[in-house]
Amino acid sequence: MRTFEEDVAIAEKYHGHLCSGQCIGVKMARLGMRELDIDIQNDPKSIMVYVECDRCPADAIGAVCGCKVGKRTYKFHDFGKVAASFINLRTGKAVRIWRKKRMHPAEGEDMISFYKNLPDEEMFQVQQVEIDLKPWDMPGPPLEVVNCSRCGEDVTDGRHVMVEEQPVCKACLGQRYYKVVADGKP
Numbered sequence: 001m002r003t004f005e006e007d008v009a010i011a012e013k014y015h016g017h018l019c020s021g022q023c024i025g026v027k028m029a030r031l032g033m034r035e036l037d038i039d040i041q042n043d044p045k046s047i048m049v050y051v052e053c054d055r056c057p058a059d060a061i062g063a064v065c066g067c068k069v070g071k072r073t074y075k076f077h078d079f080g081k082v083a084a085s086f087i088n089l090r091t092g093k094a095v096r097i098w099r100k101k102r103m104h105p106a107e108g109e110d111m112i113s114f115y116k117n118l119p120d121e122e123m124f125q126v127q128q129v130e131i132d133l134k135p136w137d138m139p140g141p142p143l144e145v146v147n148c149s150r151c152g153e154d155v156t157d158g159r160h161v162m163v164e165e166q167p168v169c170k171a172c173l174g175q176r177y178y179k180v181v182a183d184g185k186p
């Protein structure tokens with residue numbers, strides 16, 4: 001098993017700098033994998049994560065668990081929380097871990113050893129959770145592709161909604177985060 005320091009180095013390299021968020025994310029990832037008996041080095045495809053923030057710990061969790069958005073093993077939910085769920089894909093068991101207390105090293109204290117030695121239970125709350133993973137949430141090729149009846153763009157894996165028996169994408173349902181100001185030539 002990798003050491004805490006080795007995991008911090010992996011996270012730092014991926015994230016681009018060392019910060020408390022990397023140490024916190026590494027701690028969460030290690031705790032999650034320990035709770036679920038995941039041996040990431042021998043069975044790297046056994047884990048999926050759901051991450052609830054888009055800040056520093058989000059990168060550390062992905063780097064340490066080897067989970068990637070493009071591999072469908074990293075699900076992002078923008079809840080603005082230092083929280084994440086970890087699923088053992090072999091057993092279906094899942095835990096959610098959230099930070100209950102902000103804790104930082106004292107001035108001049110070594111950051112990595114501070115977080116390494118901090119008992120997990122002081123900083124985190126662990127919950128046993130159930131996550132309803134659908135076949136179309138799993139890694140692998142798309143199981144379904146539909147064409148949005150309003151904008152004409154393809155939508156994969158059940159991310160559309162049927163409206164009057166026609167498939168409609170989330171953007172056309174009012175969840176559009178952008179405004180088209182000019183369209184290129186078709």
Ligand SMILES: [Zn+2]
Nearest residue numbers: 019021022056
């Ligand atoms: Zn950072």
Ligand SMILES: [Zn+2]
Nearest residue numbers: 148151169172
């Ligand atoms: Zn559409």
